[in-house]
Amino acid sequence: MPKQHPSSLHNRALDLLAEGRSVKDVAAELHLSRTTVYRWRHAYAHMTAHQFGSRRTPSELSAARARIAELESELRAHRRLAELLNDVVPPKGGSRPSR
Template sequence: MPRSYPPEFRRKVLDLLKAGRSVADLVRDLQISDQTIYTWRRQELIDTGQLPGTTSKDHAELVAARRRIAELETELAVHCRAAELLKEAVPPKDRYATIKAMASEGFPVDVCCRVLNVSVSGYYAWRNRPPSARVLRQAWLTERIGQIHATSRGVYGAPRVHAELRLGHGILIGHNTVEMLMRRAGIKGLPNRRRPRPKHQTPTAVGSAAPIGDI
């Protein structure tokens, strides 16, 4: 990576060149490469209109524009990813989990927090906080649900998993909680494809009676 010099140092080198110092003297005295000096001198000629090319001002504006485009592209990608992970409005603590997931995918934390309207400090405070008893229980339940679902070879849906937890394992848990945990973990059972039983048509007394006109 090329060494970076402050603008004041660059200005000093160019002034010494104008004063009559040779490039070789400046290389020896200032410990910089001759190529760097030639590049600075050429850019000086472009900036003063003596040579064609992109001026330092235009280059700075171009760099700033490219940086802004990259920021907007990143923000758009964060918006799209957040929309995929959050199907509906959720409280901040649930947004933190989404930000953590996106951060693991390489998205900048500050952009994720701005898009999801939470503070960066709040996110890091949440991330460094030890998990609550509720979170630990949900993690344990999700693991048990996954085991039951795997044992059923992916057949069981929420009703069968709920029944297995309560009756087979003696775990007190609501059906809605099972549905929520399965949805979060992406666990789905096979759809119920049982066809409704055909209803036998039993003739009624009215239907089997002869019309009055035929009597």
């Protein structure tokens, strides 16, 4: 049966990995096997991907939402401009219809 580690150790390992530390360094510092740290990292990535859709930080998500809002606003402006141009400039009447 696998050895049970306290959740505080598990959380500490994940925090160190999130800081950019290597699996090798984290395993050495916390006196764990590399396999254990790899498994914990993989399980966390799998859990968060299914739970939140991706491993994004709150700041990345808020920046993405702001960018989406900006692009949607720009798209509305372009659509409105296209409507206005259709009212003012009629399409060419003498051109051949497309196939």
